[in-house]
Amino acid sequence: MADKAMDRIAKATPPGIAKRVRGLSDRTIAWIFVAPSIFLLLAVNIFPLIWTIRLSFTNFRVNRINADVKWVGLRNYERILTDPDIWQTMQATAHFLIWTIFFQVLIGFTLAYLINKKFRGNDMWTTIIVLPMMLSPAVVGNFWTFLYQPQIGLFNYVVSFFSGVDPASFSMIGSVNLAPWAIVIVDTWMWTPFVMLICLAGLRSIPGSIYEAAECDRASKWRQFWTITIPMVLPFLMMAVLFRGIENFKMFDLVVQLTGGGPGSATEVTSINLKREAFEKWRTGYASAYAVILFVTIFGLASIYVKALNKVKER
Missing domain, CATH: 1.10.3720.10 (MetI-like)
Known part of the structure; x- marks a missing residue:
């Protein structure tokens, strides 16, 4: 059953895309599948952490968005x-x-x-x-x-x-x-x-x-x-x-x-x-x-x- 399903998928794939996929290495294909997860991880976890660290060195107040933000260092x-x-x-x-x-x-x-x-x-x-x-x-x-x-x-x-x-x-x-x-x-x-x-x-x-x-x-x-x-x-x-x-x-x-x-x-x-x-x-x-x-x-x-x-x- 699995082989028949794979054959149907291969036949349904456009020839141009099939040629490009055959030219990719296993490592590249793995990165293609992993990349969305890495991007989501960076967007949800890493970026907010870096942004929080940056704000920790300032006097920023979220209820005063138009006020000048000063760099206060380790204060x-x-x-x-x-x-x-x-x-x-x-x-x-x-x-x-x-x-x-x-x-x-x-x-x-x-x-x-x-x-x-x-x-x-x-x-x-x-x-x-x-x-x-x-x-x-x-x-x-x-x-x-x-x-x-x-x-x-x-x-x-x-x-x-x-x-x-x-x-x-x-x-x-x-x-x-x-x-x-x-x-x-x-x-x-x-x-x-x-x-x-x-x-x-x-x-x-x-x-x-x-x-x-x-x-x-x-x-x-x-x-x-x-x-x-x-x-x-x-x-x-x-x-x-x-x-x-x-x-x-x-x-x-x-x-x-x-x-x-x-x-x-x-x-x-x-x-x-x-x-x-x-x-x-x-x-x-x-x-x-x-x-x-x-x-x-x-x-x-x-x-x-x-x-x-x-x-x-x-x-």
Whole structure:
């Protein structure tokens, strides 16, 4: 069937075009097919990045297009790196990053380890656990905002029960100390299934013969877990941490839906601060420098982490 289809295409090709195609090398034909994708990549990713870097050295404001644009050099970068408010948002971002990854890896691996054990209803429970990951962040944010409301919020009743506060006047997302943890809970609930699936793939990639050999050597289950399971699943765990770390560093939608960065600046992460600088204060040049710093930070940390991941894979 494939040969007949190719013959029909060859016969339908105009003779002039057919001669030109026969004269092209395989390398040239490959570039012809790849060129549109490269052009699209340059237009969508590379050009905006170069343009952002250029704007970061100016005082450009997008709401003052007719104003003179001055070259300010490294002044924007200096102001950002010496601004205590910026470092406070960095600390808030680090708080979300560390704790969400910790809980997602811990719970995700535990669920994957339990589901990997064959039992009745295994497939059904896997589907139920994965459901939160399929929802839109906007839907999840609105749903959990409802759960965090005074009087009707389940978590508010739990916290108020242990703290002795009236639940009718208490809200987790309205508390400076608890609002960050409220977002950690939501993000963990939503993205733990993602980590679970990666860990599950790692567990099921371990050959059963290795465990059989360990049992022949009279290795205990605990010994098998630490000497076989953990080392062989570690690259998958590290990959999950990499994916979730990059995404959580850019956390925006859940924070906006739940708290909007408040109360005060308790949950104002770097992405929200960047949005305010760019689209509320209209300091485009300053915001561009901020974006470049965040990009370099993520890219640098990810590169170091990938090198460590490759070393683990080589063992």
